[in-house]
Amino acid sequence: MTASLLRDLKSLLGPSNVLHQKEDLMLYEYDGSVEKGRPDVVVFPHTTEDVSRIVKLAAKHHVPIVGRGAGTGLSGGALARGGGVMIVFARMNRILEIDLENQRAVVQPGVVNLDITSAVEKAGLYFAPDPSSQKSCTIGGNVAENAGGPHTLAYGVTVNHIAALELVLPDGEIVRVGSKHGDSSGYDLCGLFVGSEGTLALVTEITVKLARKPEAVKTLLAIFDAVDDASLTVAEITARGITPAACEMLDGWTLRVVEDYVHAGFPRDSAAVLLVELEGLHEAAETQAEAVVDVCRTHCAREVRVAKDERERELLWKGRKNAFGALGRLAPTNYVLDGVIPRSKLPQALQHIQEIGKKYGFAIGNIFHAGDGNLHPIVLYDSRDAKALEKAIAASEEIIRYCVDLGGALTGEHGVGMEKNELMTLMFSEADFDLMRRVHDAFNPDSSLNPGKVFPLSKGCGEIRVKAKDMMGSNR
Amino acid sequence: MLTANLAAKLQGLLGATRVTAVEDALPSFAVDGISPAAIIQPASAEEVAEVVRFAASEGLAIVSCGSRSKLELGMPPARYDIALDMTGLCRIAHYDAGDLTLSVDAGMPLRQLEQALAEKQQFLPLAVPCFETSTVGGAVASGIDSVLRQQYGTARDFLIGAEFVDGTGRICKSGGRVVKNVTGYDLHKLLIGSLGTLCVITRLNFRTFPLAQVSGGHLVSFVGVDGALAFRRGVEAAGLPLSNLEVFSPGTAAILAAILRSAKSGVPLGLEQGRWCVYASHEGNTAVVERISRELEKFAHDTGATNCEPLDQSADESLGGMLREAFEWLRFASPAVLLLRVALPEFSAEVSADLSDILKANSMRGAFLLRARGVVYFLAQGDSDEGAALDRLEKTARDVRRLTAEKQGHATLLHAPLALKSRASIWAGADENISLMRRVKQAFDPQGLFAPGRFWGGL
Numbered sequence: 008m009t010a011s012l013l014r015d016l017k018s019l020l021g022p023s024n025v026l027h028q029k030e031d032l033m034l035y036e037y038d039g040s041v042e043k044g045r046p047d048v049v050v051f052p053h054t055t056e057d058v059s060r061i062v063k064l065a066a067k068h069h070v071p072i073v074g075r076g077a078g079t080g081l082s083g084g085a086l087a088r089g090g091g092v093m094i095v096f097a098r099m100n101r102i103l104e105i106d107l108e109n110q111r112a113v114v115q116p117g118v119v120n121l122d123i124t125s126a127v128e129k130a131g132l133y134f135a136p137d138p139s140s141q142k143s144c145t146i147g148g149n150v151a152e153n154a155g156g157p158h159t160l161a162y163g164v165t166v167n168h169i170a171a172l173e174l175v176l177p178d179g180e181i182v183r184v185g186s187k188h189g190d191s192s193g194y195d196l197c198g199l200f201v202g203s204e205g206t207l208a209l210v211t212e213i214t215v216k217l218a219r220k221p222e223a224v225k226t227l228l229a230i231f232d233a234v235d236d237a238s239l240t241v242a243e244i245t246a247r248g249i250t251p252a253a254c255e256m257l258d259g260w261t262l263r264v265v266e267d268y269v270h271a272g273f274p275r276d277s278a279a280v281l282l283v284e285l286e287g288l289h290e291a292a293e294t295q296a297e298a299v300v301d302v303c304r305t306h307c308a309r310e311v312r313v314a315k316d317e318r319e320r321e322l323l324w325k326g327r328k329n330a331f332g333a334l335g336r337l338a339p340t341n342y343v344l345d346g347v348i349p350r351s352k353l354p355q356a357l358q359h360i361q362e363i364g365k366k367y368g369f370a371i372g373n374i375f376h377a378g379d380g381n382l383h384p385i386v387l388y389d390s391r392d393a394k395a396l397e398k399a400i401a402a403s404e405e406i407i408r409y410c411v412d413l414g415g416a417l418t419g420e421h422g423v424g425m426e427k428n429e430l431m432t433l434m435f436s437e438a439d440f441d442l443m444r445r446v447h448d449a450f451n452p453d454s455s456l457n458p459g460k461v462f463p464l465s466k467g468c469g470e471i472r473v474k475a476k477d478m479m480g481s482n483r
Numbered sequence: 484m485l486t487a488n489l490a491a492k493l494q495g496l497l498g499a500t501r502v503t504a505v506e507d508a509l510p511s512f513a514v515d516g517i518s519p520a521a522i523i524q525p526a527s528a529e530e531v532a533e534v535v536r537f538a539a540s541e542g543l544a545i546v547s548c549g550s551r552s553k554l555e556l557g558m559p560p561a562r563y564d565i566a567l568d569m570t571g572l573c574r575i576a577h578y579d580a581g582d583l584t585l586s587v588d589a590g591m592p593l594r595q596l597e598q599a600l601a602e603k604q605q606f607l608p609l610a611v612p613c614f615e616t617s618t619v620g621g622a623v624a625s626g627i628d629s630v631l632r633q634q635y636g637t638a639r640d641f642l643i644g645a646e647f648v649d650g651t652g653r654i655c656k657s658g659g660r661v662v663k664n665v666t667g668y669d670l671h672k673l674l675i676g677s678l679g680t681l682c683v684i685t686r687l688n689f690r691t692f693p694l695a696q697v698s699g700g701h702l703v704s705f706v707g708v709d710g711a712l713a714f715r716r717g718v719e720a721a722g723l724p725l726s727n728l729e730v731f732s733p734g735t736a737a738i739l740a741a742i743l744r745s746a747k748s749g750v751p752l753g754l755e756q757g758r759w760c761v762y763a764s765h766e767g768n769t770a771v772v773e774r775i776s777r778e779l780e781k782f783a784h785d786t787g788a789t790n791c792e793p794l795d796q797s798a799d800e801s802l803g804g805m806l807r808e809a810f811e812w813l814r815f816a817s818p819a820v821l822l823l824r825v826a827l828p829e830f831s832a833e834v835s836a837d838l839s840d841i842l843k844a845n846s847m848r849g850a851f852l853l854r855a856r857g858v859v860y861f862l863a864q865g866d867s868d869e870g871a872a873l874d875r876l877e878k879t880a881r882d883v884r885r886l887t888a889e890k891q892g893h894a895t896l897l898h899a900p901l902a903l904k905s906r907a908s909i910w911a912g913a914d915e916n917i918s919l920m921r922r923v924k925q926a927f928d929p930q931g932l933f934a935p936g937r938f939w940g941g942l
Contacts, residue, residue, distance in 0.1 A: 106828075108716075108829070109828060109829060109856065109857070110856075131720075131722075152665065153665045153669075155663060155665075159663065163640060164663065164665070166639075166669070166672075167636070167639075167640055182916065182919060183916075184916055184919070186826055186857075186892075186893065187828065187891070188826050188827060188828045188829075188856065188857030188892065189824075189825075189826025189827070189856070189857030189858045189859075189892070190626075190637065190676075190824075190826060190858065190895075191826075191893075191916075192893055192895045192939060193676075193916060193917070193920050193938070193939055193940075194673050194676070194677060194681070194920050194923050194924075195639060195672045195673055195675055195676070196673075196916060196919055196920070196923070198639055198669055198672030198673065198675075199668060199669060199670070199672060199673055199923070201669070202665050202668070202669055203668055219719075219720075219722045220722070221722065222722055242581060245581060245582065245583060246580070246581045247693075248604060248605070248693025248694070249693075250692075250693070287724065287771075288722075288723075288724065288767075288771055288774060288775075289774075290767075290768065290770035290771045290774050291724075291767055291768065291770075291771050294768050294770065294771075347659075347661045347663055347664055348661065349579060349582045349584065349660070349661055350581075350582055350662075351579065351581040351582050376663070379661075379662050379663040380582075380661055380662070380663070381663045414659075414660055414661070415659070415661050416659045416661050416663075416664040416666045417666040418664070418665050418666050419661070419663040419664060419665065420663065420665055421665075422665055423665075423666060423667065427666075431666070431667065434659070434666055434667070435656070435667060436654075436655075436656075438649070438651075438653035438654060438655050439655050439656055439657070439667070441651070441653070442649050442653075442655045442670065442926065442927065443657075443667060443668050443670070445925075445926035445927075445929075446668055446670065446923065446926045446927075447668075448926070449922035449923060449925060449926045450919075450922065461667070461668075
């Protein structure tokens, strides 16, 4: 990076909004994934105009840009793979407008997901997408990755809750897409930009849809002596036309680790637990809960606990929500995978994942969104051992390939980023890539925004690669 | 000459039986009075790709059609050489009832699909006008509202993937067949409402929904718009899950009553009294339906309804079915009709008065229908599509557009006399994002083969 760009950025934003010392930059070289990529400079804009000016400056200096929220992503989406300028939205964190009557809020990208709900819950409203990191992840990152969460089973992922966006394009132009109310006219650009992983534009303002809290919530914990029984229960819940708000599974290995740490009351000798939540009017939640209990019993659940009040409900969720922390006690690093399968194929998929674990010599836990077939196998390894990381990645690839073979997808909510861009060829043909590349180039023709993400870079895909900047003569 | 040559070349591609260039047949594929030179009916995505590659090599314009029930949405095509009759692609490719997912060819009729899903106690909430004839591809490409959007949203909320042929004549896909998937760009979302201007849709993947055990409906009427809107706000704030919640003006009620009468269906009392009406339908188990019915009656009482009529199953099906077809009967309500879909932050009594004032100022009769949040159908009924009457319709359109712009909303044209549609200056600049949309169009269809000029802004 040139000294003149640094000087220009400091002059634009003030020195307190620019980081460029190595020890500062190291804090921004990783996210929640196993990937790394260090920026050359980190900047903190306060306004959309700041963002536009930063983008123009970077373009002038031919330096790539990557946007970043809280850095909780799990696919390397917010890492500076090609170095360059990292725009961190932490200081654009204001809720600009709340329209309770029409169930809309206008927020800056650095607002933390859960803070939206906190701001409106007194009025009986909330923001539905609830990724596990919702206490720290930002809405800008959620939009970029089209984040999910346990309750997306009934309510959909982030895109279903976004009405409009303000964006800064790679040439610094500020545009608005979508419509705060009703449908926008023309192509659904908002639907295109959500989930484009920061490769088309930077999001600077988001109009979210607020959902109304349900009148009743019933939370059940079903305990099984065989993983297959739990899997068959999930498939039958779906097949019976019951739509839970959430349907989560922890396998025996995981629940024992969690129980030792969280004391959520999971029997240590069980093979799997299902956490099922039903919402709606009292009359609907009650009946559906009874039906779910019936399905669980049909599939030999050892026990079904129904939370009697909010305290018991929180206890049941405690084990699920703190699971990743618990796993940290077993190994220095855990690699959380994200694949999707048709939910009717859960039993065979879980068996196969265990076989892959055995083949590579890893213990693989499963804690995942069973209701929509969104698997999160967790590979525990020691990141200080380079060979272990290699093996973990190989095991992960084999699992993801298997998901795709079953008719599933590479990622259900974590995004492609730089974790799975080389695996994209499992799902997409050359024609698919060619079109995606043309759409990419229509907005980001020089690949100055988030280069090296989503599209495969490997030589075999030379024709379909998106021009990643020549890692910009980076000084690393 | 073009016709004879083109037909021969197309016959060379897919065989003589799939190509029609008989002059009498062509007008049935016309768009706003413009007929194609030939009609071709492919039977697979590969055949579609072949036709598109041929069109690309010859520089010919293609309009893909399903049942042709909504071809008048959008602008007249700037060029139109080949009509691609997609009804030959009409199979269910995959239906995984246990997963609640479906992959279906674009030319599959919605009614036929409905029957197949009902066998597994499921449905697709794509309840669009012209339901009896519409194809699934046409319904998505038209972007027209489903009457169930209050509860199920728009196609954007349940379309999970697509296969289509792009402007280079290659078969592409996006999304997949699982309900949760963030792999790659969501290009399939762009196809919704694209009026066939981006690609030829060959297959669509959806999540399906379980059919409810029972359903019910109420028609509630009010002297003024205030009461109807207060009722609507109240039931929404109470979080009552309603599959349908429509508010309509006395003008709409009168048109609807006349149609029900002519169809020899019973006419609910509330439609006959020159009142503002709210139709609320709901579904679930018996306890849920009974509870919602009680609550609706209580809200009706609290908001000063003059009438709150529970509808028996047949009356409910008939009224719900008619409201699904609203686009169809509104656009034929008078000899010359202007029908706009207006998106506004809030449809208040004040907005209603402003819209009524516009009608009055232009000596026009009219009606409104509020469907889901922020979506209003605005109807202006003219006497003729010529001369001063047409000018008054044009003035009405301009006035509504000005009003919606002032209120940070916008208005989209659904129907107008051809002479008015052709006055392109009214519709120009319909969207500030036209330059972004042009980039998308260019990416999908670099040569501009697909329905050129049909989309807003000349795309």
